[in-house]
Amino acid sequence: MRIRVESDPPGPLSLLQELPDARLAMLEGLNGIGKTLTVRLLQVCTGQIPYDTDSAAWRSLCEGLGQFTVTVSGLSGGSTITWRGDSTRWEKGPGLGMDAVSFDNLQIDGLDATIEEVRRRLTVARVAGDEGLIDTLAQDADSAANSIRVWSRRFAAPDAGPLAALEKAIHEVADPWQGRAESRNRELSVDIEEKSTLVDELGDRLADSSSTVTALQTAAGIELELSQFKQRAPGLAAHLSDLDAQIQVALHAREALDKQQAALTTKAAFAGPARKQLQNARRTVQRNRENLKHATYAAAAFAGSLVLPVDDPAAAEAAMREQLDEISNLERRQTEIHAVPAMRGLLGNLATELQAAESSGLGEQVAISDEGGTYALSVHDTRSAFLRRREELEGDTPPPEAHDLTEKLEVGRRRLARIKALLEAHESAARHRRLVATNEDRVTSALVVADPKIEEQLKELDSRRRLSDDLLLKLAAERAGLQEQLGGSDGSSTEEALTAQLAEALADADSTRGALAPDLLAGEAALDHVRQELATADKSLREARRERSQLNADVRRALASLENAEYRWLREALPESLHVVDGKGEAALQTYDAISETLRRALDRLGVFRDQAGALTGALRGLAEHLRGAQVVPGLYSESLEKWLSETFSDWFNLERVREQLLPEATTVAVSVKTREVIWQESAGERSRPLEAFSSGEQAFAYTRARIGLLDEASDEATNRLIVLDEFGAFISHDRLTQLMAYLHDRIAARPGDQVLVILPLSRDYAEMSETAIGDEAKRYGVLAEQIRSREYAVQVLT
Amino acid sequence: MTTDDEDSARVLNIMQGARVGPRDPDGHLAEILIALDPSSEASLEHALTEIVRDAHQG
Numbered sequence: 001m002r003i004r005v006e007s008d009p010p011g012p013l014s015l016l017q018e019l020p021d022a023r024l025a026m027l028e029g030l031n032g033i034g035k036t037l038t039v040r041l042l043q044v045c046t047g048q049i050p051y052d053t054d055s056a057a058w059r060s061l062c063e064g065l066g067q068f069t070v071t072v073s074g075l076s077g078g079s080t081i082t083w084r085g086d087s088t089r090w091e092k093g094p095g096l097g098m099d100a101v102s103f104d105n106l107q108i109d110g111l112d113a114t115i116e117e118v119r120r121r122l123t124v125a126r127v128a129g130d131e132g133l134i135d136t137l138a139q140d141a142d143s144a145a146n147s148i149r150v151w152s153r154r155f156a157a158p159d160a161g162p163l164a165a166l167e168k169a170i171h172e173v174a175d176p177w178q179g180r181a182e183s184r185n186r187e188l189s190v191d192i193e194e195k196s197t198l199v200d201e202l203g204d205r206l207a208d209s210s211s212t213v214t215a216l217q218t219a220a221g222i223e224l225e226l227s228q229f230k231q232r233a234p235g236l237a238a239h240l241s242d243l244d245a246q247i248q249v250a251l252h253a254r255e256a257l258d259k260q261q262a263a264l265t266t267k268a269a270f271a272g273p274a275r276k277q278l279q280n281a282r283r284t285v286q287r288n289r290e291n292l293k294h295a296t297y298a299a300a301a302f303a304g305s306l307v308l309p310v311d312d313p314a315a316a317e318a319a320m321r322e323q324l325d326e327i328s329n330l331e332r333r334q335t336e337i338h339a340v341p342a343m344r345g346l347l348g349n350l351a352t353e354l355q356a357a358e359s360s361g362l363g364e365q366v367a368i369s370d371e372g373g374t375y376a377l378s379v380h381d382t383r384s385a386f387l388r389r390r391e392e393l394e395g396d397t398p399p400p401e402a403h404d405l406t407e408k409l410e411v412g413r414r415r416l417a418r419i420k421a422l423l424e425a426h427e428s429a430a431r432h433r434r435l436v437a438t439n440e441d442r443v444t445s446a447l448v449v450a451d452p453k454i455e456e457q458l459k460e461l462d463s464r465r466r467l468s469d470d471l472l473l474k475l476a477a478e479r480a481g482l483q484e485q486l487g488g489s490d491g492s493s494t495e496e497a498l499t500a501q502l503a504e505a506l507a508d509a510d511s512t513r514g515a516l517a518p519d520l521l522a523g524e525a526a527l528d529h530v531r532q533e534l535a536t537a538d539k540s541l542r543e544a545r546r547e548r549s550q551l552n553a554d555v556r557r558a559l560a561s562l563e564n565a566e567y568r569w570l571r572e573a574l575p576e577s578l579h580v581v582d583g584k585g586e587a588a589l590q591t592y593d594a595i596s597e598t599l600r601r602a603l604d605r606l607g608v609f610r611d612q613a614g615a616l617t618g619a620l621r622g623l624a625e626h627l628r629g630a631q632v633v634p635g636l637y638s639e640s641l642e643k644w645l646s647e648t649f650s651d652w653f654n655l656e657r658v659r660e661q662l663l664p665e666a667t668t669v670a671v672s673v674k675t676r677e678v679i680w681q682e683s684a685g686e687r688s689r690p691l692e693a694f695s696s697g698e699q700a701f702a703y704t705r706a707r708i709g710l711l712d713e714a715s716d717e718a719t720n721r722l723i724v725l726d727e728f729g730a731f732i733s734h735d736r737l738t739q740l741m742a743y744l745h746d747r748i749a750a751r752p753g754d755q756v757l758v759i760l761p762l763s764r765d766y767a768e769m770s771e772t773a774i775g776d777e778a779k780r781y782g783v784l785a786e787q788i789r790s791r792e793y794a795v796q797v798l799t
Numbered sequence: 800m801t802t803d804d805e806d807s808a809r810v811l812n813i814m815q816g817a818r819v820g821p822r823d824p825d826g827h828l829a830e831i832l833i834a835l836d837p838s839s840e841a842s843l844e845h846a847l848t849e850i851v852r853d854a855h856q857g
Contacts, residue, residue: 147810147813148813151810155832162832162835162846165835170851569845570851573849573850601854601855605850609824612825613824644813644816
C-alpha cells in the first residue's frame with residue numbers, strides 16, 4: 001500500500017510526505033523530520049489515540065499539525081482511503097479518547113465512511129524500540145486508566161448520557177419522596193401537644209390579666225367620671241336651679257290660666273253636645289301632651305348623655321353618620337390585622353351553601369380539582385374541609401391591636417345604639433307634637449258658645465294656655481337633659497353614687513386611689529406581654545399543625561402518584577407490600593419512608609458510581625507510576641487492581657511465544673507488580689529478576705521479538721496492517737538488528753496483508769561509505785546518500 | 800465488535816479485576832448503563848426498574 005501525507009504545519013512540526021510502498025523496508029532519517037509524528041497521525045486516522053488527550057504531547061500534535069490530507073491507496077482489495085482534517089479543531093481535555101477527533105472528510109473509494117469501516121480495511125501497529133518491559137507494562141496500566149476515563153465520559157457524564165438519564169428520571173420521581181415522614185409526624189404530634197398545653201396556660205393567664213385590667217379600667221373610668229362631674233357640677237347645678245325657678249313661674253301662670261278658663265267655661269252656655277265635644281277634645285289634647293312630654297324627656301335624656309343639643313334632630317342625624325363611618329373604618333382595620341372573624345364568616349356562609357347543594361343530591365360531585373388532576377374534592381369533602389378550617393380558626397388568638405379595636409368597636413356600637421334611640425325619641429316627639437296641634441284645633445273648634453264675647457275670651461285663654469304648655473314642656477325638656485348630665489334620671493351618677501362606685505371598683509381591682517394609675521399601667525403592660533406570648537405560642541402551634549397537615553397531605557399525594565402510568569416502572573420495582581395507596585395511618589407513613597429510602601439509595605448508587613470510576617482511574621495511574629519506580633500512596637482499589645494487573649501480566653509472560661523468547665528455561669512465570677519483579681520456576685528451582693533487567697541488551701531484543709510475535713497472534717479483522725518498528729537502535733545493537741531484520745523477512749510470506757517499516761535514526765554517513773566501498777555497494781550507498789541529501793531520510797526496500 | 804464495544808468490555812474486565820469487597824466498583828450498574836438506550840422509553844424504564852429493585856433489596 002502507498003501512504004501519502006500532505007500537510008502544511010503552522011509551527012515547527014514536520015511530517016514525512018510518504019511512507020515506502022514495500023512489504024518490508026527500513027527508513028533511516030535525521031532527527032526532527034517527523035518520522036514518529038507521521039506514524040502517530042496514521043494511528044489517529046485508523047482509530048487509535050496515541051496520547052492521553054489531556055497530555056502536552058496531544059496538545060502539541062493538535063496545535064502543531066494543522067490542516068492535512070492522508071491518502072492510503074493500493075490496499076488489498078483495491079480500496080483507497082482519504083482523510084482530510086484540521087488538527088487545530090481537535091478537542092483537548094481529560095478522557096476524550098477518539099471523541100476528541102473529527103475529520104472534515106473521510107472517504108473510502110470516494111464514498112463517505114466511518115472509522116469502523118476504515119478499521120476493517122486498515123490498522124496501524126507501532127512497536128516502539130525505545131520502550132522496555134517496564135514502559136510497556138506501565139503504559140498498559142495507563143491505557144486501562146484511560147479506557148475507564150473515556151468510557152466514563154461517554155456513559156457516566158454528569159450532564160448527558162445513560163447515567164445522567166437515569167439520575168434525571170429518578171430525581172424527577174423522587175422529588176415528592178423526602179422520607180422521614182413517620183418520625184417527623186411523631187415529633188410534630190409531641191410538639192403540638194406541648195404547644196397546645198402552653199397556649200391553654202397562656203389563655204388562662206390572659207383571662208386573669210384581662211380581668212385585672214378591666215377592673216382597674218372600670219375604677220379609672222369611674223374616677224375620671226367623678227372628677228369631670230365635680231368640675232362641671234357647680235355650673236350645671238346653678239343652671240338647674242335657674243330652670244326650676246322658671247318652671248315654678250310657668251306653673252303658677254298655668255294654674256292661673258286653668259282657673260280663669262274653668263270659671264269662664266262655667267259661665268258659658270254650651271249646648272249639651274258641644275260641652276261634651278269640648279271635654280273630649282281637651283282630654284285628647286291632655287293625653288297627647290302627656291305622650292309628647294315623655295318623648296321629649298326621653299330625647300332630652302339621650303341628647304344629654306350623648307352631649308348633643310336637646311332639641312336638634314339634624315345634629316343627631318349628623319352624629320349617626322359620623323358614628324357609622326367610624327365603625328366601618330374600625331371594622332376594616334380589624335379585618336386587616338385579624339382576618340379570623342371575617343374568614344370564619346366566609347367559611348360559614350360557604351359551608352351553608354354547600355350544605356344546601358348536598359341536600360339537592362350534589363354531595364358526590366367534584367367541587368374543586370387542580371389542573372393536573374392530582375386531587376379532586378367532592379361537594380361533601382369541600383364542605384367538611386370548610387367547617388374543619390372554621391373550627392381550627394376558632395382558637396386563633398388575635399394580635400394585641402385587635403383587642404383594642406374590638407373594645408373601640410363595642411364603645412362605638414353602643415354610642416350608635418343611643419343615637420338611634422335619640423332619633424326614635426325625636427321622631428316620637430314630632431309625631432305627638434303633630435297630634436297635639438291637631439287636637440288643639442279640635443278644642444278651638446269646640447269653643448262655640450251663644451255669647452260671642454265669652455267665646456272670644458275662651459279662645460284667647462286657650463291660646464295663652466297653649467303657649468304656657470309649650471313653655472313648660474321646653475323648660476322641662478331642658479331640665480331633663482341637664483339632669484342627665486348631672487347624674488342621670490336614676491341617680492346613678494351623682495357624686496355620692498360615683499364615690500361609692502369608685503370605692504367598690506377599687507376593692508374589686510385590689511387597688512387604691514393613689515396606686516390606681518401605676519397599677520393600671522403595670523396591668524396593661526403585663527396584659528400586652530401575655531397577649532404577645534400567647535400570639536407567638538399560638539402562631540407556633542398553628543405552624544406545627546399546618547406542617548403536620550402538609551406532611552400527611554404530601555404522603556397521600558405521593559402514594560397516590562404510584563397509580564400514575566408514568567411511574568409503572570417504580571411500582572414494578574417495589575414489592576407488593578409497598579403498593580399501599582390509601583395514604584392513611586402509620587402504615588402509609590412507613591410505606592412512604594420505605595419508598596423514599598429506596599429512591600435515595602438508588603440515587604446514591606448512581607452518584608457513587610462516578611466516584612468509583614474516578615478511584616479506578618486514579619489507582620491504575622498510581623500503579624503505572626509505581627511500575628516506573630515512583631513512590632505512590634495506595635488509594636481505593638489499588639490493592640485489588642495490583643493483583644489483577646499482576647495476573648494479567650503473568651498471563652502475558654506465560655504465553656508460549658513470550659516465555660520462549662524471554663525465559664526459555666521457565667515452566668511457569670508470575671509477575672509481581674507490588675515488588676516489581678518476575679518470578680519463575682525452572683528445573684533448578686524458583687528464580688526471580690527485577691523488571692528493569694528486561695530493558696537492555698539481549699533481553700530487549702528478545703522482548704521486541706515477543707511483542708511482534710504477539711501481534712501475529714492477535715485476532716485482527718483488518719485486511720491490511722501497517723506495522724512500524726519505531727525508534728529502533730536505542731537498545732538493540734547493530735548485529736541484533738540484522739537478526740531482527742532476518743526474523744521480519746522470514747515472516748513476510750505468512751502475513752500477506754502486513755507491510756512492515758523499521759524506522760531508525762540516521763547513524764551512518766552513506767556519502768563517506770560510498771567513497772570507501774566498491775562496485776554495487778558503492779553505488780547503493782551513493783543512492784542512499786543522495787536520498788539523505790535531498791529529503792533528509794533514506795529508504796531501503798528489503799523485499 | 801465496535802471500538803465502543805471493545806471499550807465497554809475492557810472497562811467491565813477492569814471492574815471485575817477490582818472486585819474484592821463491599822466497596823467494589825458497581826460492575827452490575829456498568830452493565831446496565833452499557834445496555835441502556837436513553838432514547839428508548841422502554842429501555843429506560845427497564846433500567847430504572849432494575850436499579851430501584853436492587854436498591855430496595857439493599
